[in-house]
Amino acid sequence: GIQVEQSPPDLILQEGANSTLRCNFSDSVNNLQWFHQNPWGQLINLFYIPSGTKQNGRLSATTVATERYSLLYISSSQTTDSGVYFCAVGHGGATNKLIFGTGTLLAVQP
């Protein structure tokens, strides 16, 4: 089956710093979503981005489907950005079930 790998696995930032999270996938995808899982476990939708570039405030994302990767940029990080960031891809057929990556654990220190 399709493999989804995220890097780095862990990241510690000082408040105000910028960061880039990467998601690599091993096959073509129908869908790609980025999520932030907060400390209470809620998965918060960040981007629905099967291809192209989107921006939302301090966050932006780029997916290059032909090269099978996606990047999530966080600028001017805040302590509330802490948590786990997941990339998830929808692959094959009519189901569009999401295959989640391994996640990046982000800690933003004041």
Next chain:
Amino acid sequence: GAGVSQTPSNKVTEKGKYVELRCDPISGHTALYWYRQSLGQGPEFLIYFQGTGAADDSGLPNDRFFAVRPEGSVSTLKIQRTERGDSAVYLCASSLRTRNEQFFGPGTRLTVL
């Protein structure tokens, strides 16, 4: 509007018991998914409904797990003869159509003692 809701938020049960977990999708969403998340891992797919029918149940771990969506809205995940290994957070997601963006509920944390 209201997001995906799940009840209960927490469920503690004893090994061998039967449990039901409920999911209310976003109104008008025809696609509904169940996932399971174990500690330290990403969610894993269990089952997908398009309308009332289970179109893909390939992620269900064994025949103790079953899910229904009789009226094409609310879904119930049923687990028979629970085992300690079933302990996890069970997540429900819905999307307007099958290939659209999925939105997740807060999850039900199941603990089997």
